[in-house]
Each structure stands twice: as C-alpha cells, then as structure tokens.
Amino acid sequence: MRSKPTLDAWRARVDAFLDTRLPAAAEPPAVLHAAMRYAVLGDGKRLRPLLVYAAAAALGEPPRQGSPGGPGDPATADALDHAAAAVELVHAYSLVHDDLPAMDDDALRRGRPTLHVAFDEATAILAGDALQAEAFAVLAAAPAAPATVLAALRELARAAGSRGMCGGQAIDMAMTGQAQSPEALAAMHRMKTGALIEAAVVTGGLLRGAEGKVLDKLRRIGTLLGLGFQIKDDLLDAEADSATLGKTAGKDEAQGKSTYVTLLGTDGARARLDVVAAELDAALAAFAAQRSGGVAVDGDGQALADLAVLAVRRGR
Amino acid sequence: MRSKPTLDAWRARVDAFLDTRLPAAAEPPAVLHAAMRYAVLGDGKRLRPLLVYAAAAALGEPPRQGSPGGPGDPATADALDHAAAAVELVHAYSLVHDDLPAMDDDALRRGRPTLHVAFDEATAILAGDALQAEAFAVLAAAPAAPATVLAALRELARAAGSRGMCGGQAIDMAMTGQAQSPEALAAMHRMKTGALIEAAVVTGGLLRGAEGKVLDKLRRIGTLLGLGFQIKDDLLDAEADSATLGKTAGKDEAQGKSTYVTLLGTDGARARLDVVAAELDAALAAFAAQRSGGVAVDGDGQALADLAVLAVRRGR
Numbered sequence: 001m002r003s004k005p006t007l008d009a010w011r012a013r014v015d016a017f018l019d020t021r022l023p024a025a026a027e028p029p030a031v032l033h034a035a036m037r038y039a040v041l042g043d044g045k046r047l048r049p050l051l052v053y054a055a056a057a058a059l060g061e062p063p064r065q066g067s068p069g070g071p072g073d074p075a076t077a078d079a080l081d082h083a084a085a086a087v088e089l090v091h092a093y094s095l096v097h098d099d100l101p102a103m104d105d106d107a108l109r110r111g112r113p114t115l116h117v118a119f120d121e122a123t124a125i126l127a128g129d130a131l132q133a134e135a136f137a138v139l140a141a142a143p144a145a146p147a148t149v150l151a152a153l154r155e156l157a158r159a160a161g162s163r164g165m166c167g168g169q170a171i172d173m174a175m176t177g178q179a180q181s182p183e184a185l186a187a188m189h190r191m192k193t194g195a196l197i198e199a200a201v202v203t204g205g206l207l208r209g210a211e212g213k214v215l216d217k218l219r220r221i222g223t224l225l226g227l228g229f230q231i232k233d234d235l236l237d238a239e240a241d242s243a244t245l246g247k248t249a250g251k252d253e254a255q256g257k258s259t260y261v262t263l264l265g266t267d268g269a270r271a272r273l274d275v276v277a278a279e280l281d282a283a284l285a286a287f288a289a290q291r292s293g294g295v296a297v298d299g300d301g302q303a304l305a306d307l308a309v310l311a312v313r314r315g316r
Numbered sequence: 317m318r319s320k321p322t323l324d325a326w327r328a329r330v331d332a333f334l335d336t337r338l339p340a341a342a343e344p345p346a347v348l349h350a351a352m353r354y355a356v357l358g359d360g361k362r363l364r365p366l367l368v369y370a371a372a373a374a375l376g377e378p379p380r381q382g383s384p385g386g387p388g389d390p391a392t393a394d395a396l397d398h399a400a401a402a403v404e405l406v407h408a409y410s411l412v413h414d415d416l417p418a419m420d421d422d423a424l425r426r427g428r429p430t431l432h433v434a435f436d437e438a439t440a441i442l443a444g445d446a447l448q449a450e451a452f453a454v455l456a457a458a459p460a461a462p463a464t465v466l467a468a469l470r471e472l473a474r475a476a477g478s479r480g481m482c483g484g485q486a487i488d489m490a491m492t493g494q495a496q497s498p499e500a501l502a503a504m505h506r507m508k509t510g511a512l513i514e515a516a517v518v519t520g521g522l523l524r525g526a527e528g529k530v531l532d533k534l535r536r537i538g539t540l541l542g543l544g545f546q547i548k549d550d551l552l553d554a555e556a557d558s559a560t561l562g563k564t565a566g567k568d569e570a571q572g573k574s575t576y577v578t579l580l581g582t583d584g585a586r587a588r589l590d591v592v593a594a595e596l597d598a599a600l601a602a603f604a605a606q607r608s609g610g611v612a613v614d615g616d617g618q619a620l621a622d623l624a625v626l627a628v629r630r631g632r
Contacts, residue, residue: 028483029487032483100441102441103441103442122486125413126413126419129444129445129476129482130478132445133473133474133482134473134477136469137474146465157449160449162345
C-alpha cells in the first residue's frame with residue numbers, strides 16, 4: 001500500500017491531537033474524563049479521521065487567498081486535525097452507546113471490555129453524551145474560515161442525527177429478528193454507518209474548498225466506501241473469531257440481525273462487495289478526472305484510493 | 317409581571333419553530349422521531365429559550381452594519397429562534413438521559429411518563445443522542461454572521477460537555493448518598509444546571525454582538541440565575557407534591573441526594589435564595605448601567621429582569 005507511511009503519520013497525528021484535546025483523566029470529574037479517554041484513545045483503525053485527511057490531500061494544496069491559507073500553511077493542517085478528531089469523537093461515542101445493555105448489549109470492543117463493563121452504565125451514557133458535545137466543540141474551534149467550519153459542522157450534525165447515524169441505529173434495532181430485503185438493509189446501513197463515513201470524506205473536502213460537482217463526486221466516494229465497509233464488516237463478523245476481531249464475533253446471527261451474509265450468503269455477500277468495489281474504483285477515477293467548476297482536483301489521491309481498498313479488502 | 321405578553325409571544329415563537337424544525341412523527345424512523353417530539357414539544361417553561369431572547373432584547377436592536385442587520389431585520393430574529401431552539405434541545409435531551417434507569421431512574425416528567433417509560437430505553441438513549449445532534453445542527457444553520465454563530469456554538473458545546481452539564485451530572489451521581497458541603501453542592505449545580513442557563517444568556521448576547529465587559533456582566537447574570545433557579549428547585553422538590561410539580565416529588569431525599577434543603581434546612585435554603593436574589597438584582601443593575609466598551613446596553617431589560625424573578629420566585 002503506497003500511502004502507508006502517510007496514513008501512519010496521519011493516524012499518529014490525530015491520536016496525538018485527541019490525547020491533547022481531551023481533558024486529563026485526573027481532571028474532575030475524573031471518572032467521566034477517564035471514561036471518555038478510554039472510549040477514544042488506544043487501538044482504533046481511525047478510518048474516519050484518515051478519510052478527512054485523505055479527501056483534503058486529494059484536492060491538493062489549500063487555495064491561496066490572502067493570509068493565512070497558503071500551501072503548507074499550518075493553520076489549514078490544524079483545521080483538518082479538528083475535523084478528523086470531531087468525526088472520530090462522534091464515532092467513538094456511538095460505539096459506547098450502541099454497546100449499552102438496552103441497545104446491542106455487547107461486552108467486548110476493540111479487544112477490551114466495553115465502557116459500561118469497564119466503568120458502569122451511567123458513566124457510559126454520560127461519557128457518550130460528553131464526547132458528542134466535544135465533537136462539535138472541537139470542530140467549532142477549527143482554525144479556518146468560519147463559513148467553511150459551519151458548513152462542515154452542519155454536515156457532521158446531519159450525519160450524526162436522526163436522519164443519519166442515530167436513525168440508522170433505531171432502524172437496525174427495529175429490524176432485528178425480522179426478515180429484510182437487501183435494499184432495506186442497505187438503506188439502514190447507509191444511515192447507521194455510511195452517513196458518518198460520507199461526512200468524513202465530505203468534511204475533508206469542504207475544508208479544502210470543494211464545492212459543486214467536486215463535492216458531489218467526493219460524496220459518492222464516501223457513500224460507496226461506507227457501503228463496502230459494511231459488507232466487509234458483515235463478512236468479517238461471520239468468518240472471524242472474537243480474539244482476532246476485537247469484538248464479539250458471530251453476534252449478528254446470534255441476535256437475529258439481518259446482515260449481507262444472512263441475506264445473501266457468504267458467496268453472495270462477496271459478489272456484492274466486488275460490485276461495490278468496482279463502483280468505488282469508477283467513482284475514484286471520475287473524481288480524479290474532474291477538472292471543471294469548483295476546486296481543481298490536483299492533489300495526491302493515493303491515500304484516498306488506498307483507504308477505499310483498505311475498507312473493502314481489509315483482513316481480520 | 318410587566319413583560320408577560322412578550323414572554324408568552326417568545327414562548328409561542330420557539331414552540332412553533334421547534335415544531336417545524338423537528339422531523340414529523342411520521343417520517344421514518346417514525347418511533348425515533350415521535351420520541352424526539354415527545355421529549356421536546358408540549359408543556360415546558362422554556363426558561364432557557366426565553367433567556368436567549370431576553371438577553372438579546374436587553375442589548376437593544378441589532379447593530380446596523382451593512383445589510384442585513386438593521387433594526388427589526390427578520391434574519392436576526394430568526395437567528396435567535398435557532399439559538400433558542402438549540403439550548404432547549406440540549407436541555408430536553410439531558411432530561412431524557414437523566415431520567416434513564418441507570419441514571420436517576422425517574423418515571424414522571426412534566427406531568428407525563430418519562431420517555432423510556434412511554435417508549436423504551438433504547439429509544440430514549442437514541443432520541444437523546446439525536447436531539448443533541450439536532451441542537452448543534454439548528455444552531456449551525458442560524459442566519460447570522462458565521463463567526464458569531466461559531467462563538468455561540470462553542471459556548472453551547474462547552475456548557476453541554478464534560479466541563480459543564482454532563483460533568484455536573486456525573487458529579488451529582490458520584491455525590492449521591494454522601495455528605496456534602498454547600499460549596500461542593502454549588503459547584504456541582506453550576507455545572508449541571510447553571511452552565512446551560514448561563515450559555516442561554518450568553519448566546520443571546522453573542523448574537524446581538526455583546527463582547528468584553530458587557531458579555532461578562534451578562535454571564536454573571538446567567539450564573540446567578542442558574543444558582544437561584546436550583547435553590548428554588550430544591551425548595552419546590554421538598555415542599556410540593558408530584559401532581560403540582562409534574563415530576564416525582566420528594567425524590568431527592570428518598571435517593572439520598574444532597575440538596576440545599578437537606579444541607580441547610582428549609583429556612584436556611586430560603587435565606588440562601590434571598591442572598592442570591594439580591595446579588596442577581598445587583599448584577600442586573602450593573603448590566604443596565606454598563607455603557608463603555610463593546611455594545612451599548614440600550615435595549616429593554618424588563619424581560620430579563622422578569623425572568624430572573626421568575627426563576628427564583630416561581631411557585632409550584
């Protein structure tokens with residue numbers, strides 16, 4: 001994977017930023033702050049933050065418009081840190097709440113006890129709530145043009161809300177134990193998982209001035225990437241064991257959840273994933289070919305392409 | 317109360333705005349959207365939204381700077397609707413989560429079953445989460461100068477997070493069953509209840525261009541108002557019955573929670589409230605006398621003064 005050093009550097013960058021940004025575990029209320037750090041820091045693929053950086057990188061250097069904002073301007077890289085951290089904070093909070101006993105009731109996440117097991121249920125609810133507030137706080141503090149930051153914030157808030165992630169989780173829970181069509185499953189996942197992945201790509205684009213057709217093409221990449229990611233996730237859940245997966249394996253089927261594997265079988269799900277991967281390749285090519293209107297696409301799209309491969313082809 | 321017609325008009329205004337802004341109860345996922353509307357609409361004092369409007373009104377007409385922004389400009393009144401709705405959405409979500417079995421475990425709120433009783437626990441968690449996202453979405457969409465909107469958003473996010481409301485709730489739960497000093501109680505309440513009330517006043521001010529000493533004086537009003545509100549709340553909890561209170565009465569003592577009444581006795585809590593009320597009067601007078609630096613205070617402060625009285629002197 002050609003962009004691996006770049007991806008590793010971005011991952012280290014957002015990890016360091018999150019570590020600095022989150023209140024210290026000793027700051028009162030210490031239990032709450034320790035829980036927030038537990039939920040966010042440590043192992044994590046950081047797919048969503050990496051997509052923020054990668055989408056921005058694919059657009060090239062920041063536009064030169066007065067000062068600051070020239071190529072390599074640290075303020076602009078800093079703004080990406082804020083957006084990258086914000087999407088990861090929303091993701092992290094959603095995992096904490098999804099794992100709660102009243103929700104998916106899971107005890108294992110990223111190879112460790114889930115937050116309500118390691119701490120308690122009230123702390124898990126509150127830590128999730130506080131992480132969501134922190135997501136918007138950190139994005140609202142991004143050092144970039146206020147109108148741009150607000151556009152990114154509206155994108156993130158929509159993706160996180162009842163027409164996005166929270167709505168998808170509600171539909172998922174209502175679906176459980178009932179037969180579904182692959183179309184209904186895709187619609188649910190587009191909200192539950194896809195919306196935030198899409199928002200990560202779009203946010204990275206917005207912060208580099210993308211608009212119009214360029215933004216549309218980036219959004220299409222995000223949509224497909226989210227869909228492929230989910231199909232792959234279902235395949236991994238069906239195939240892997242808990243130790244390598246880092247979360248409870250085989251749980252979807254045990255809970256009576258529809259997945260691409262339960263609906264289409266393993267071979268059918270693999271075939272569906274191949275179709276999505278091909279569409280994703282086409283979307284990346286269409287984005288790279290885009291030259292008219294809005295911002296020119298003249299950056300390095302390698303990281304974005306590599307992340308697309310990683311999302312749909314990742315191993316256990 | 318001289319400003320009653322004004323307050324009633326603002327309350328109707330924010331209610332109508334919230335009704336329009338929240339997704340219809342029939343929009344999928346219908347259960348989630350019905351739950352969100354249940355949590356927000358219907359009876360409610362709307363103290364926090366009223367404080368947004370009242371703080372803005374106390375500063376006078378919006379500054380004339382180019383177009384739009386002249387006196388009575390609907391865009392500016394619209395921006396206040398967005399901020400008023402945002403603080404109410406944060407408040408409403410916090411009530412839903414605080415009532416959960418793992419938190420305060422309450423069955424009655426505003427005279428009706430709490431959300432997790434009327435729906436279920438998972439829906440209550442998700443509806444709260446989605447309402448918080450919607451709070452930031454609606455504020456980020458406020459039709460005002462982007463830098464001003466971002467300043468208001470940072471204020472709200474800080475008030476909602478681990479150094480504000482969520483942190484206060486965490487401390488409150490950790491305190492339960494343990495003896496407290498009045499100072500520790502005040503510090504907890506300043507975070508749990510005070511931060512959001514303060515943010516409502518400050519946000520209204522920010523949207524009318526308040527800064528520097530004017531903003532400081534507004535914040536002081538918000539802080540005292542939040543403190544007085546809480547002492548009064550503790551007195552009402554100790555004195556009222558559930559039917560008139562609209563929530564479970566006498567619950568603080570039953571749960572072993574420290575309150576101003578359990579710490580100071582009813583007479584002591586009343587005496588403390590009198591002191592806060594006097595400080596609040598002084599803070600309102602200091603704000604009205606403020607003329608130097610930042611925005612001139614030349615608006616109608618009657619509504620803000622009336623809300624202060626209402627918060628500390630309200631009946632059951």
